[in-house]
Amino acid sequence: MKLVKTHYNRRSFLKVSTATGGGMLIGFSWLTRCTPPIKEGLAIPDEWFDINGYIKIGNTGMVTIFSPNPEIGQNVMTSMPMIVAEELDVPWEHVVVEQGALDEDAFKNPQFAGGSLSIKLGWDALRMAGATGRRMLLEAAAKEWNVAISDLSAKDGTITELNGDRSIGYGEIASKAVGLEVPEEVPLKEPKDYKLIGTFQKNVEGSKIVTGKPLFGLDFKREGMALAMIEHPPAFGMKVKDFNESEIKEMEGIEDAFIIDTTIEDPAWSDVNAFPQLIAIIGKSTWRLMKAKKALKVNWETVSELENSEMHTERLKWDLHKGEVGESRKDGDPDEAFAKAAKVIERSYTSPFMAHNTMEPMNFFANVTEDKAELIGPTQTPKAMEESVSKLLGIPVENITVDMTRIGGGFGRRLYVNFGVEAAAISKKLGRPVKLIYSREDDMTQGTYRPTYLSTYKAGLDEDNNLIAFSAKGVGLPEGSVFPNRFPAGAVENYTAEKIKSRTNISTGAWRAPRSHFTAGAEQSFLDEVAEAAGKDPIDFRLELFDRAKNNPVGEKYDYDAERYAGVLKLVKEKAGWGEDRPGIHRGVAAYFCHHSYVAQVFDMVMADGKPKVKKVWCAVDCGIVINYEGAINIIQGGVIDGIGHAMYSELKFENGSSVHKNFTTYQLIRHHQAPEEIEVFFVENDITPTGLGEPGLPPAVGALANALYKATGKRYYHQPFSTANQELINIEMG
Amino acid sequence: MFHPISKNMSVFNLTINGESKQVDVAPDTPMLWVLRDELDLVGTKYGCGVAMCGACTIHLDGNAVRSCQLPVSAVAGKPITTIEGLSENADHPVQKAWLEIDVPQCGYCQAGQIMNAVALLNENPNPSDEEIKNAMTGNICRCGTYIRIKQAIKKVAANS
Structure with missing residues (x-):
């Protein structure tokens, strides 16, 4: 006992x-x-x-x-x-x-x-x-x-x-x-x-x-509260100078308009905010505020470079070679091993900036008085919000409360606290309780984006098709997506991994399964290609590597349990009937471990009207003890759909420092007709301490999707979004 | 030249969930904001404001419409139903199916999904998978509950 x-x-x-x-x-x-x-x-x-x-x-x-x-x-x-x-x-x-x-x-x-x-x-x-x-x-x-x-x-x-x-x-x-x-x-x-x-x-x-009960932050109401909306600069690298304040204030239904400054000295990790100076407009009705936003005439000033997507691509390519290396790992002698390898495969993978797009746009209620602040709304990090409000307003933390409503989606966006801090700054200036609401455009264009990434993978096979050398190098704006101690570290004799830094003035942050979502897609499609070059079944090829990591690990440590990793692959292999001939079905597989849970997936793809379509997804999950199967299956299914959607359709491009995509008119999220018909989820049964499922279902979906697309179309997919990006191998050699 | 907008308010008589309501707002105010800001019916959600996400779906004279694109002046006496008017106790067949299939994750988009599904099923009590997809494709769920939404709709169809 x-x-x-x-x-x-x-x-x-x-x-x-x-x-x-x-x-x-x-x-x-x-x-x-x-x-x-x-x-x-x-x-x-x-x-x-x-x-x-x-x-x-x-x-x-x-x-x-x-x-x-x-x-x-x-x-x-x-x-x-x-x-x-x-x-x-x-x-x-x-x-x-x-x-x-x-x-x-x-x-x-x-x-x-x-x-x-x-x-x-x-x-x-x-x-x-x-x-x-x-x-x-x-x-x-x-x-x-x-x-x-x-x-x-x-x-x-x-x-x-x-x-x-x-x-x-x-x-x-x-x-x-x-x-x-x-x-x-x-x-x-x-x-x-x-x-x-x-x-x-x-x-x-x-x-x-x-039944539509008022559960969410946007639904919160307090008697006597005002509504507020903000206008932030139209581009990263711009700042507000002044605006037609008196005209806005005279508009019907508008009570006030002013500039707030939420610059926090000594910012914490959760204070990501490209636009600390904002125009705030106050009124009684959201529609009046939206109209006032349209009537704004603002003088913006350019304070730093206005970036664009072409510049980002060039910067990624340059910094992959020249950028500062952060975390890294090296086992054996990769250079020598690559030199003597019978086959060397090298591929590069990219993914654009992405927005969080929680269905509930950012919002927060604040009631700031002389020496107290009361905040209520959707946040993933109430403590961090208290501290930031305290720093900005000089109110002691013990006089600040942050209470939570139900949250209409987080995906990492609500780890950052700027919207709560802004609500507090507005309430302080106004001297009244206020609820701040972002429009969808405000929400999509103000940053905290998933960074854009470029990673290059290289594998060396010997004459017997054994993987003898492996290299992963990744750069991102502002930081690469490489986990040096994750798989296949520990499974390859000669191994190198480098996470490389770059720079951007576009504000970025955590996004559902940070970095893992990109790494899993790139690495798992690369391994698929390597397995093919080695003439091996992609699951058997991975299982061989896990055997190596388990029985005779390379290097001092690695970040996964090889047996549990292999376990989910074996389970999905059995459940999906991997290896059986199924006419018209094109299959791809991937497995990934992140956030303490293991997930393997097999995608069944069909060609419908000449277009590839995911028909069914098989998932095997090891998250230790499963508390609630209903919720666990639901969130894994959601993670798979979210992963397919973002890999297939989503991207945020920039021109003159400004996000080209401002609403769902041009930013594409996956919709009903693009979702798979069925996602079946299986769990490894064990008595291991339970781990979470909010993130781990998403990353392998990107790899399994790319691998199934290859089987269906004969074409490898290296660049997200798969539906539109040019899939030619990008030239990463320096000119 | 910038001209301040002149006073522009009008009284509108509306029938919402079987009740008569009167609001005094600008004629171009979308029903979404009339419901949320004036009538405290916040089950109808704001998602995009441009009819691209479906979170604000309500019924106008029984048809699913995006309330963010429906000016109050265009309602013209037609009855409106919102998620709050679907049932007293979550016992509308579509709501029941949503609970049995355990559809929601964050839940924010679900009122819009349900209102859209109810309109679909009223018109076509036994939709095919293809018809479900076509009818529901304007409603985005970032959590990715699409498969369960389809299951719930099929469950209602099977019971009808």
């Missing part, structure tokens, strides 16, 4: 108190890892003790779990409470999940949603909280009946005497558990005993979503 600690140095990770209306309230920190840090003398971080999650066991037996986590569509509002309910051992039908209510002190210090980390980080704390509740209810019943805990069982919301007739519902005993000492350690269930974890459960907010 696994025991988990609820205390450290007599300080408890939990607080138990009487619930309003009767029953028991267990407060706990969703950030607690339960296990003290391995390094001696390292203090436990304070946030391990910040109470920010609550379980209420009401006297009717209804269990309410208050979730403080940002819900951006990754379905943690369902899966995380499932973990609590499993250990507490209550029927899921008795559980109600609520978003930590806004404006309540109890729900400060909310979590972070990014890097597919929510489940991985919450796993210990959630189990500990549920298990402690169960244990304390057992203790209360044992005391009540004057029997030993070992004489009792607690399951499905009821405590039963093992050799007797008595039984009592959790609700009836809950208030008696309050006041008992919190046990120092509590037992956790064995995975084989799970009843709720590993089932299919529906999204707990489903009814609210399908």
Whole structure:
């Protein structure tokens, strides 16, 4: 039996108190890892003790779990409470999940949603909280009946005497558990005993979503609040000088217009913002504000280079050779190995800038008074927003609150906080509560883009078609997309990888599966080509490499578990019936490991009306224990579709420092008719600590798509977007 | 020369979800913003403002329309249904199918998807895959829930 600690140095990770209306309230920190840090003398971080999650066991037996986590569509509002309910051992039908209510002190210090980390980080704390509740209810019943805990069982919301007739519902005993000492350690269930974890459960907010309830930031309203829109410079490299302020202010429905400056001294990573000076227009109705934006006459000044896409392509090519190398790795003697190789294959891959395009455009509510700031809206990083607002306005962090609404898509965009900071700056200047809304054009043209990339891969095969040398070199604006210690590091005797820096004044940031989405596409289509040159089946070729990494690894370390990596390939091979002849079906395969989970995919492509079309996708996933199959399958399917869409159709081009694409009229996102007909998802069953799924489903889709396209069309796809980009091998030699 | 826009407000009588409403707005105000800003019916979502994403889909006289491109002055007394008017308790067959198939991820686009699907099914209770694709292709979902949307529509069709 696994025991988990609820205390450290007599300080408890939990607080138990009487619930309003009767029953028991267990407060706990969703950030607690339960296990003290391995390094001696390292203090436990304070946030391990910040109470920010609550379980209420009401006297009717209804269990309410208050979730403080940002819900951006990754379905943690369902899966995380499932973990609590499993250990507490209550029927899921008795559980109600609520978003930590806004404006309540109890729900400060909310979590972070990014890097597919929510489940991985919450796993210990959630189990500990549920298990402690169960244990304390057992203790209360044992005391009540004057029997030993070992004489009792607690399951499905009821405590039963093992050799007797008595039984009592959790609700009836809950208030008696309050006041008992919190046990120092509590037992956790064995995975084989799970009843709720590993089932299919529906999204707990489903009814609210399908009935159009006001869940999102854009829906938030407070009596007396003004609406605001912004106008940012039309190009990266430009700055606002002045505008027709008095004319705008005289417009119908416009209350005010002014320039704000949100320049933050000592910016944090989350303060990416190309346009700290903005025009803000204030009014009562969004339509009036949109009209006022159209009536703006602004003097912009050019303060740095106005870049364009041709310039970007040249810069990438130049810096691939001349740019500063950041992270790198070298095993063996790649130069010598390439020189003696029987075959050398070298290919280059590119991908353009991309926007996030969350369906809910950026927005935030702010109410700033003399010494306090209250912010409410969709953010993946409330803590970072508090700190940035504090720096800008000189208000102490403890006087700033950031509360979260449901989030209409994140994909990394809402890790950055400029829209919240802007709302705060506007509210401060206005002296009133305000909700800032970006138009779609504002949202698409202001940056934090997925960088543009160029990577060159090179492989050397010996006379027996063994991979003896491998090189990956990548540059990007502003940074390359190469992970030196990822596969095939560890599997090739002579190996080199270099991540190269470049520069741009276009602001960039994390985008769903940062860098992995491009790397997976490039590397996995390159390996497909190498396998073909070696005359090997692409899956067998990869499995050979994993064998090498597992049995006789090259170099000191690599960042993956070769067995689990091979495992998903073997599973997808079996499920898809890889190798069978299927007339009219053209197949491509890819596998990738990122964000702690392994995913392999086989794409079945058909030619319809002379055009390639993905018909079916087979996915094999290893994310450790699957909490909620329904949500897990949904998000993997979404990741595949998102991956196909962006690789096929999406790009952001620049002219004179300005994004050419300003709305969905020219920026193409995948649509219904372009999605595969079916995506079947299979999971490797194991008892490994669960890891997230928000990101890992996307990256292999790009590679499997490119490989299936090759089989269907006879043409290799090197450049995204595959639907429009010229697929000729680009000349990366310097002129 | 820049001329300030003159005062330009008018009263409009609307029938929304079976209720009579009166609003005093500029005649060119799109229904999207009348619903969201004036009537607090925020289930209808803003996504692009140019009829390219479908998040703002409502029914005008039973037909799916993009409310971001429908000026209030063009409504002309025709009845409007929004997501809030589809059912009291999420029990419209299309909403039920959406819940059974567990369609939403972030959920932002789903009101528009549902309103579009309801209009499709009212007109064609048993659409083919091809007809579903054609009818739904104006509604974008960045989370990529398209397969489940199709499944949900087919489920309603199968039950009808």
